[in-house]
Amino acid sequence: MNINQSGWRPGTPVAADEAIAYPTATGNRALMLEEPLIFEIGTDQTSGVDLPEPDADAPNRLGSFARTKPTGLPGLSEPETVRHYTRLSRQNYAIDLGLFPLGSCTMKHNPRLNEKVARMPGFADVHPLQPTDTVQGALEVIDQLSHWLIALTGMSAVAMSPKAGAHGELCGILCIRAALEARGDPRSVVLVPESAHGTNPATAAFAGYEVEGIPADSDGRVDLAALKNRLGPDVAGVMITNPNTCGLFERDMKTISEAVHAAGGLVYCDGANFNAIMGRVRPGDLGIDAMHINLHKTFSTPHGGGGPGSGPVVLSEALAPFAPLPFVTKHADGSMHLVEEENAGAEFPDSFGRMTAFHGQMGMFTRALTYILSHGADGLRQASGDAVLNANYVLRSLDDVLDAPFGAAGPCMHEALFGDDGFADGLSTLDFSKGLIDEGFHPMTMYFPLVVHGAMLVEPTETESKGALDQFVMAMRSLARRARDGDETLKTAPHHAPRARLDEALAARKPTLTWSEPGG
Numbered sequence: 001m002n003i004n005q006s007g008w009r010p011g012t013p014v015a016a017d018e019a020i021a022y023p024t025a026t027g028n029r030a031l032m033l034e035e036p037l038i039f040e041i042g043t044d045q046t047s048g049v050d051l052p053e054p055d056a057d058a059p060n061r062l063g064s065f066a067r068t069k070p071t072g073l074p075g076l077s078e079p080e081t082v083r084h085y086t087r088l089s090r091q092n093y094a095i096d097l098g099l100f101p102l103g104s105c106t107m108k109h110n111p112r113l114n115e116k117v118a119r120m121p122g123f124a125d126v127h128p129l130q131p132t133d134t135v136q137g138a139l140e141v142i143d144q145l146s147h148w149l150i151a152l153t154g155m156s157a158v159a160m161s162p163k164a165g166a167h168g169e170l171c172g173i174l175c176i177r178a179a180l181e182a183r184g185d186p187r188s189v190v191l192v193p194e195s196a197h198g199t200n201p202a203t204a205a206f207a208g209y210e211v212e213g214i215p216a217d218s219d220g221r222v223d224l225a226a227l228k229n230r231l232g233p234d235v236a237g238v239m240i241t242n243p244n245t246c247g248l249f250e251r252d253m254k255t256i257s258e259a260v261h262a263a264g265g266l267v268y269c270d271g272a273n274f275n276a277i278m279g280r281v282r283p284g285d286l287g288i289d290a291m292h293i294n295l296h297k298t299f300s301t302p303h304g305g306g307g308p309g310s311g312p313v314v315l316s317e318a319l320a321p322f323a324p325l326p327f328v329t330k331h332a333d334g335s336m337h338l339v340e341e342e343n344a345g346a347e348f349p350d351s352f353g354r355m356t357a358f359h360g361q362m363g364m365f366t367r368a369l370t371y372i373l374s375h376g377a378d379g380l381r382q383a384s385g386d387a388v389l390n391a392n393y394v395l396r397s398l399d400d401v402l403d404a405p406f407g408a409a410g411p412c413m414h415e416a417l418f419g420d421d422g423f424a425d426g427l428s429t430l431d432f433s434k435g436l437i438d439e440g441f442h443p444m445t446m447y448f449p450l451v452v453h454g455a456m457l458v459e460p461t462e463t464e465s466k467g468a469l470d471q472f473v474m475a476m477r478s479l480a481r482r483a484r485d486g487d488e489t490l491k492t493a494p495h496h497a498p499r500a501r502l503d504e505a506l507a508a509r510k511p512t513l514t515w516s517e518p519g520g
Contacts, residue, residue: 032498035087039515042074048081091498093442095303099468103247103415103445103457104197106275106297108464113374114300114367123366128358132338138362139336143328145369149293149312152380153274154284157320159313160327160360165272168292168311169203169239171324171355175290175315176237176266177207178322178352185264187236193222194451195244197270204239214238216451220246220406220417227256231263237289241270243277245449246406247391247415247457257287266290266318274298275461276388276414279381289316295361299368310364321350326359386462387414390469394460397473401480405452414461420454424486429454432483434493434501439475 027034042048060066076084093100100107118124126138146158159175162168173190180186190204193214201211212230217223222240238260242250250256257267269283271291275298283291295310296303315323325348326340338359339348375383388411395416399407403421406412420429433443433456445457460469482490492501 032090033087034498035084035091037515038076038084039074039517041080041084042076044070044072044074047075048077098441099460099464099472100442101444101458101460101472102442103417103459104245104448105272105303105445106294106414106459106461107303108300108461110300110302110367111371111374114370117370118363118366123362126362128362132336136336139328139338141362141365141369142359143330143336145365145372146312146328148369148372149314152278152282153271153288153291153293153314154282155288155291155314156284156317157315157323159315159323159355160365161324161354161356161358162292162311162313163356163361164309165270165292165294165297165311166199166203167309167355168294168313169199169268169270170207171311171313172268172290172292172315172319173203173207173209173239174324174352174355175313175319175322176268178350179266179319180236182322182350187234187265189234190236191227191230191238193227193238193240193244195220195222195246195248195250195449196239196241197245197272198448200239200241200268200270209236216246219409220244220248220451221250222252222256224252224255228259231259231265233264235260235263235265237266237268239268239270241273242283242286243273243413245457246451247412247417247459248406248409249277249413253286253288261287271314272297273414276384278384279377280384283314284316289319290314295364295368299371301364301367301371308361308364310361310368312360321348322352325351325354328359383462384414387460388412390460390462390464391416391458393466393469394458394473397469398476398480401477401484402456415457415459417449417452418456418458419452420456420483423454423483427483427486427490429456431490431493432456432479435479435482435490436475437494438496439479441472441475 095107095109122137123141126135132139142160146160149158150156159168159171162171177186188210189212190201190209191212191214192201192204194216201213204211214227214230215223221244227238238256240250240253240256242253244250260267266289267287269286269288269291271283271293274283274291274293278298290313292311292313293299295301295312301310313323326338329337329339331337340354340359372380391414392411395404395407395412398404398416398418403419404417405419405421406417420432423429423432429446433446436443444459445455447455448457449455460472464472479490489495494501
């Protein structure tokens with residue numbers, strides 16, 4: 001019987017007043033240790049290191065750079081420093097702690113094999129300014145990864161240097177612009193459906209295009225008739241996300257591509273959701289001209305603060321000549337060559353130039369190639385299938401207690417979308433999500449996509465077991481009942497987190513960005 005002394009059983013909600021009924025003198029709550037700011041631990045009068053007093057007569061080699069006043073940084077011993085950052089880390093959520101249902105960005109397990117390979121000598125210590133004859137192995141990794149990305153997508157070429165998904169979007173749009181200008185047909189408008197990712201219109205605008213929206217139909221997919229009616233000689237192309245942000249596959253993708261091409265435009269596909277179709281659908285077969293691939297989403301490289309981003313862009317035959325520098329080529333003798341000069345000559349005359357310094361994210365390339373080679377073709381196909389299976393399991397496990405606006409449209413892809421219809425008056429998606437923190441989960445993506453009121457976008461990913469999904473579903477069902485019943489305690493959630501709910505409007509408008517000593 002897993003019951004504590006108060007009679008509470010796991011899974012039983014705890015009222016907010018019960019959670020704070022037994023305050024402690026330290027502010028600690030058992031192993032969840034309270035941690036002040038680092039300035040509040042040490043003082044600028046102490047140091048964790050003993051240093052000799054400088055010789056007053058020693059010559060000053062710093063000149064005008066010599067410090068004239070104290071740094072104001074606190075001095076901590078090594079144990080104090082280690083404890084401070086370890087305690088802070090315990091207040092953070094991570095994929096290594098539990099399921100991370102963030103629908104807008106795939107958050108899945110990073111296999112430790114990938115990490116081990118990335119730390120091998122020759123990969124971990126490679127430098128971008130080394131002569132190419134000393135980094136042949138690293139260049140071959142880039143070449144091999146390029147090969148598999150092209151094979152998986154059915155495209156003709158790939159640009160490896162973009163540093164993130166949005167950077168990849170810009171790369172693809174710049175390739176489209178270069179291709180249109182090369183044929184003497186510059187155009188001014190890019191069409192972006194409502195179901196596309198939010199960065200798509202920003203990218204098109206940044207590249208100098210006017211952006212026009214295309215509505216979604218009742219099933220949450222692109223309104224094909226509206227798209228066709230808007231095509232014309234001023235349309236450079238369309239930026240479409242497939243599977244889209246509603247978690248649905250765009251069934252008319254090939255028809256859309258044919259219509260855009262017939263009108264003289266080109267097709268950019270946001271490949272952030274490639275994880276759902278990898279090994280099952282090749283975007284090149286659907287008429288896509290350019291598509292970025294987030295390596296962290298599909299090929300399990302670290303995400304966000306865990307590592308640098310990487311967004312290679314695969315290109316069709318029509319756009320391949322305009323790919324940015326640098327890129328790797330293989331000579332007849334098998335040696336690898338890095339093309340990085342903008343005056344590359346007659347062999348590569350159409351490249352639109354360089355987007356970034358150096359050659360991309362080597363650590364991410366190494367991890368992604370390890371993931372591909374360790375899975376093989378059958379494993380990659382299973383990974384995408386499991387991602388879709390898990391999302392549909394979550395959708396059908398919750399659609400009787402949560403509003404699923406597109407649930408009747410058939411199976412979803414890699415993510416399930418819910419809305420706030422049915423919540424009691426005064427309760428919102430934000431309250432629901434704060435309650436999920438109390439249940440031990442990072443909240444899902446909130447209020448996106450905009451086509452669903454109070455949207456909650458859930459992506460479980462393929463790396464979660466049924467047991468983990470069942471626990472998550474149990475928590476979601478409990479919160480759904482509380483939201484429908486008008487449970488007022490949700491308005492003040494979270495109650496069990498290290499910090500209570502913030503005044504988010506005040507924090508956004510009047511953030512306190514510096515620490516001042518009390519009374520100072």
